[in-house]
């Protein structure tokens with residue numbers, strides 16, 4: 001899989017891409033990340049990539065020309081633009097994108113991107129949450145990590161991907177490791193019982209309880225929380 005990232009801050013990425021699952025996946029060539037400096041497509045001595053908004057108002061808008069030039073060679077790839085006015089990112093999007101051969105991530109900056117780019121060069125506009133960041137770079141890194149860990153062979157144990165939070169619409173259950181008593185706090189007895197049916201039942205109950213307490217929004221429309 002290839003992920004192309006268009007950004008005015010390519011230097012933001014290399015350190016984060018070098019560690020952990022991402023670092024290993026890149027080294028093993030499970031994925032290739034191509035960092036594209038938008039300023040390489042900008043003209044003039046200042047290599048400007050932004051300009052004042054038509055109609056007035058605060059802030060600057062990312063100019064269409066440099067973005068179009070950077071995106072022209074990437075036609076045919078799936079192109080995602082990060083913007084606070086996009087659809088909210090969820091696991092289903094990451095699942096879908098992880099099946100692609102080539103994904104392009106465009107990091108917006110300033111007050112926004114000229115709408116003609118969003119209309120004619122972008123397949124999906126995506127927000128990573130209901131808050132405003134300085135730009136899409138954090139979002140691009142987040143999505144890259146979220147996708148790469150779904151690639152077969154990227155994680156040590158593929159089962160952990162299947163059973164993890166959100167995959168079945170529930171949060172994960174609590175997990176414990178040794179020692180079984182830590183500063184006087186016991187691991188739940190059932191986990192030490194060796195009884196796999198009881199353990200599975202306990203885990204399911206914990207996932208439901210957690211989800212109901214912490215993220216009832218995930219259950220809306222799927223079940224009646226009161227009856228659960």
Ligand code: ADE
Pocket residue numbers: 082083084108126127128129130131132133134135136139
């Ligand atoms: N750029 C600025 N804020 C953003 C957000 N919430 N999601 C994606 N891109 C952004």
